[in-house]
Amino acid sequence: MSNFNLWLLLAGLITVFSCIVTGYKPYKNSSLLKIAPGNADFAFRFYHQLAVEATNKNIIFSPLSISTAFALLSLGAKNTTLSQLLSGLGFNQTEISEQEIHAGFRHLLHMLNHLGADIELSIGNALFTHEQFKLLKKFLADAKHFYQSDVFPTNFKNLVEAKKKINSYIEEKTHGKLVDVVKGLDPDVIMVLVNYIFLKAYWENPFNSENTQEDDFFVDEETKVTVSMMNKDSNFKSYYDKDLSCEVVQLPYKGNLSALFILPEQGKLKLVEDALRADVVSKWLHSLEIRRLAFYLPRFSLTGSYDIGEIFKKLGVTQLFTDHADLSGISQKPNLKVSKFVISVENPFNSENTQEDDFFVDEETKVTISMMNKDSNFKSYYDKDLSCEVVQLPYKGNLLALFILPEH
Ligand SMILES: *[C@@H]1O[C@H](CO)[C@@H](O)[C@H](O)[C@H]1NC(C)=O
Ligand SMILES: *[C@@H]1O[C@H](CO)[C@@H](O)[C@H](O)[C@H]1NC(C)=O
Numbered sequence: 001m002s003n004f005n006l007w008l009l010l011a012g013l014i015t016v017f018s019c020i021v022t023g024y025k026p027y028k029n030s031s032l033l034k035i036a037p038g039n040a041d042f043a044f045r046f047y048h049q050l051a052v053e054a055t056n057k058n059i060i061f062s063p064l065s066i067s068t069a070f071a072l073l074s075l076g077a078k079n080t081t082l083s084q085l086l087s088g089l090g091f092n093q094t095e096i097s098e099q100e101i102h103a104g105f106r107h108l109l110h111m112l113n114h115l116g117a118d119i120e121l122s123i124g125n126a127l128f129t130h131e132q133f134k135l136l137k138k139f140l141a142d143a144k145h146f147y148q149s150d151v152f153p154t155n156f157k158n159l160v161e162a163k164k165k166i167n168s169y170i171e172e173k174t175h176g177k178l179v180d181v182v183k184g185l186d187p188d189v190i191m192v193l194v195n196y197i198f199l200k201a202y203w204e205n206p207f208n209s210e211n212t213q214e215d216d217f218f219v220d221e222e223t224k225v226t227v228s229m230m231n232k233d234s235n236f237k238s239y240y241d242k243d244l245s246c247e248v249v250q251l252p253y254k255g256n257l258s259a260l261f262i263l264p265e266q267g268k269l270k271l272v273e274d275a276l277r278a279d280v281v282s283k284w285l286h287s288l289e290i291r292r293l294a295f296y297l298p299r300f301s302l303t304g305s306y307d308i309g310e311i312f313k314k315l316g317v318t319q320l321f322t323d324h325a326d327l328s329g330i331s332q333k334p335n336l337k338v339s340k341f342v343i344s345v346e347n348p349f350n351s352e353n354t355q356e357d358d359f360f361v362d363e364e365t366k367v368t369i370s371m372m373n374k375d376s377n378f379k380s381y382y383d384k385d386l387s388c389e390v391v392q393l394p395y396k397g398n399l400l401a402l403f404i405l406p407e408h
């Protein structure tokens with residue numbers, strides 16, 4: 001059993017919870033609010049499926065990236081292919097129109113790309129298309145209008161060059177964080193859709209780099225690495241969920257972004273994972289209280305890459321990947337289908353520039369660690385003088401994190 005599971009929901013849930021929880025005014029009555037429940041629903045269903053597929057692996061993904069890319073693709077889909085795609089993405093077409101969905105994504109992308117000076121977040125799409133492959137004008141215009149998509153005519157006869165072109169683009173857009181994402185291309189590929197997301201944020205109250213200690217960290221029962229860990233004894237918004245045996249801690253970033261760390265007790269990861277739903281997270285967010293905590297966070301970065309076609313099929317999106325796919329809104333060329341969808345993401349926990357070493361958890365998952373630690377006892381006491389409960393949160397290797405924004 002791997003006990004280093006990391007769940008990262010980047011930006012995806014974000015608008016969702018802040019709206020549900022705080023009734024954030026600017027988004028009321030907007031298309032942004034309309035796509036939020038669908039996006040949240042998709043994020044959790046996708047996560048549960050990914051957890052099944054990627055047992056014993058670290059999980060890091062950005063549901064928003066995936067929804068965005070597939071929503072873009074839906075611009076060119078028709079008939080059953082379209083309806084499967086939209087319901088797979090969490091949208092009920094009797095409740096939300098296609099136009100509303102695309103308008104919602106347009107607002108969302110715009111909002112996320114303009115978060116202000118404190119947060120560097122860029123998210124976007126690009127289409128690499130075969131030079132002789134003619135895309136319909138409407139598809140191109142909509143892809144640009146709603147999804148800010150760049151389009152690059154690409155010579156796919158030279159697969160090596162084409163691969164290089166795509167990888168350089170991704171590398172540039174993610175500021176060098178994602179390198180060589182596309183490993184191979186099918187010889188008959190005519191279009192590659194790329195979604196990238198880059199997030200760099202700074203803790204509101206930075207961890208003191210002196211408060212770190214070198215120690216053993218168990219990535220899984222057999223794999224041990226020597227790392228160090230940053231810790232902070234301070235007041236945090238947190239909540240202990242008795243039913244799920246996990247501690248939930250919110251750490252604010254500068255700007256309107258915060259990360260929600262979910263720390264299940266030993267052996268309780270599965271329980272927490274299975275229970276994760278929008279209403280559970282919403283309850284947590286409602287229940288956060290300021291408590292004094294000694295919070296330990298390993299410094300690391302994690303990249304993950306998955307072929308997500310299989311997961312989509314489990315979510316009911318099947319036709320898209322078959323010869324019956326109707327993508328006639330993309331091009332008049334018959335027999336278009338999606339052969340492969342790979343996502344790649346890099347986590348944004350580290351904000352300072354420190355020396356980092358790559359560590360491979362398995363062949364596909366590269367964890368770049370600079371400092372981590374091991375700590376194993378759960379300690380807690382009530383401090384009478386300060387009238388607060390002090391909890392020491394051990395990092396046992398199970399960590400789930402959500403990103404929530406904006407913070408109020
Ligand atoms: C809210 O949406 C409805 C229907 O789309 C519209 O008629 C109304 O003017 C909107 N209200 C505000 C305050 O934007
Ligand atoms: C739409 O899909 C159904 C079922 O797959 C099929 O019978 C029908 O012919 C399709 N319609 C068009 C216009 O392709």
Ligand SMILES: *[C@@H]1O[C@H](CO)[C@@H](O)[C@H](O)[C@H]1NC(C)=O
Nearest residue numbers: 087090091092093094095096
């Ligand atoms: C879609 O929404 C309608 C109306 O709200 C509802 O009756 C139907 O059951 C929903 N479909 C799905 C698949 O949830």
Ligand SMILES: *[C@@H]1O[C@H](CO)[C@@H](O)[C@H](O)[C@H]1NC(C)=O
Nearest residue numbers: 111114115116255256406407
């Ligand atoms: C972010 O927070 C600042 C200050 O708290 C506020 O002025 C700004 O409007 C917020 N931006 C968003 C997008 O919520």
